[in-house]
Amino acid sequence: MLQIQENVSLKNFNTFGIDANARYFTEINHEDDLVELFLDEQWKHLPRLVLGGGSNMLFVADFDGLVIRMNIRGIEHRINHDHVTVEAGAGEVWNELVTYCVNYGFAGMENLSLIPGSVGASPIQNIGAYGVELKDVFHSCRAFEIATGEFKTFLKEECGFGYRESVFKSELKGQYIITQVKFDLSLNANLNLGYGAIQQELEKNNISSPTIKDVSEVVSRIRVSKLPDPSTIGNAGSFFKNPVIGEELFKQVHSQFPEVVNYPAADGGIKLAAGWLIEQCDWKGKVVGNTGTWKNQALVLVNHGGATGSEVYTLSSQIIDSVYTKFGVMLEREVNIIK
Numbered sequence: 004m005l006q007i008q009e010n011v012s013l014k015n016f017n018t019f020g021i022d023a024n025a026r027y028f029t030e031i032n033h034e035d036d037l038v039e040l041f042l043d044e045q046w047k048h049l050p051r052l053v054l055g056g057g058s059n060m061l062f063v064a065d066f067d068g069l070v071i072r073m074n075i076r077g078i079e080h081r082i083n084h085d086h087v088t089v090e091a092g093a094g095e096v097w098n099e100l101v102t103y104c105v106n107y108g109f110a111g112m113e114n115l116s117l118i119p120g121s122v123g124a125s126p127i128q129n130i131g132a133y134g135v136e137l138k139d140v141f142h143s144c145r146a147f148e149i150a151t152g153e154f155k156t157f158l159k160e161e162c163g164f165g166y167r168e169s170v171f172k173s174e175l176k177g178q179y180i181i182t183q184v185k186f187d188l189s190l191n192a193n194l195n196l197g198y199g200a201i202q203q204e205l206e207k208n209n210i211s212s213p214t215i216k217d218v219s220e221v222v223s224r225i226r227v228s229k230l231p232d233p234s235t236i237g238n239a240g241s242f243f244k245n246p247v248i249g250e251e252l253f254k255q256v257h258s259q260f261p262e263v264v265n266y267p268a269a270d271g272g273i274k275l276a277a278g279w280l281i282e283q284c285d286w287k288g289k290v291v292g293n294t295g296t297w298k299n300q301a302l303v304l305v306n307h308g309g310a311t312g313s314e315v316y317t318l319s320s321q322i323i324d325s326v327y328t329k330f331g332v333m334l335e336r337e338v339n340i341i342k
């Protein structure tokens with residue numbers, strides 16, 4: 004039976020640990036709960052926010068609407084020769100799914116180990132890390148269309164995946180709720196070891212023929228060394244995207260700062276390391292009131308305790324201004340700002 008609570012604190016539902024309230028809050032355990040919820044017209048017309056693990060959100064204000072927390076569970080797999088299909092409910096914890104696959108020897112997700120959050124949110128920004136993006140293992144997802152009350156399957160080619168992008172963040176924003184994701188994995192490990200830090204960590208540990216599990220462990224270790232653990236220091240991972248700029252602007256930046264950290268971007272243009280740009284503006288490890296940037300990774304804004312969403316947001320605006328003033332490059336926030 005669907006339950007709607009009133010005035011619920013979201014402090015434990017966002018990894019920034021921001022103390023914001025939801026006017027209404029409900030948990031979805033089955034697809035039928037969504038059908039039931041939206042049969043009632045009142046919820047269709049209120050502002051609503053779908054919530055997974057809350058690890059990519061900054062609450063700048065209380066949410067004066069309905070928060071829909073996804074809790075649909077279940078993981079299943081089917082093996083056909085060396086191909087594996089895995090299906091997982093939107094409310095499964097992403098890293099638990101990765102661990103399930105790594106333990107069974109299903110290859111493809113190991114580089115995405117230890118990313119916080121839920122399975123249902125993974126297509127929203129096409130999560131990515133260490134040379135792999137969700138789109139590399141994604142087959143399709145099932146989603147509830149709020150306007151019609153019907154379920155639709157989105158194949159990979161319909162999702163518009165790009166660097167931290169999908170149709171669910173752009174033209175279809177707010178229209179669908181993902182209930183299940185289906186993945187294509189393999190029993191033949193075709194490991195992606197191209198990311199420099201992975202190579203170094205494997206060498207350091209004298210691993211010359213790594214297994215899926217080795218890669219998962221190495222990635223997890225690298226992540227722990229760089230990123231703050233949200234259970235002790237509130238944060239939402241990278242606060243900004245790495246900016247992708249054109250040749251002209253790159254030439255200007257490079258002529259003044261030849262050491263600028265850059266990579267060719269997948270869809271053309273040049274990607275700059277936002278963490279480097281921010282560090283060059285002397286923000287790395289800086290504490291500003293209850294907030295600041297992380298000492299090991301300037302791209303991560305943190306809550307040192309008791310920060311408000313506005314405080315973090317104001318700091319992010321100051322960082323955008325100083326990077327723009329120094330480099331002429333405009334940073335874009337990656338975290339979802341809830342106002």
Ligand code: FAD
Nearest residue numbers: 055056057058059119120121123124130131132181239240
């Ligand atoms: P939430 O924060 O709850 O929601 C994110 C967005 O998705 C919101 O717009 C929400 O409305 C929407 N949404 C959530 N669930 C659904 C659903 N079922 N249907 C429709 N819309 C939905 N991200 C990376 O890509 N790579 C990283 O390496 C990475 N590292 C991180 C490290 C740390 C320490 C932290 C805290 C975050 C990191 N992130 C990273 C960001 C975060 O883990 C991902 O964005 C993750 O997918 C968010 O999942 P979530 O369930 O917490 O989503």
Ligand code: EPU
Nearest residue numbers: 132133240241243244245264276278279282299300301302
């Ligand atoms: N760098 C600095 N100073 C810093 C941080 C980074 O100079 O404070 C430079 C270094 O040269 C470093 C380079 O930037 O080599 C890249 O840094 P890192 O490997 O930490 O990766 P990133 O580009 O900062 C991106 C993702 C992360 C993902 C890692 C690993 C974005 C916005 N962020 O970070 O994703 O885990 O690569 O693939 O693309 C997230 O989205 O929340 C997230 C953590």
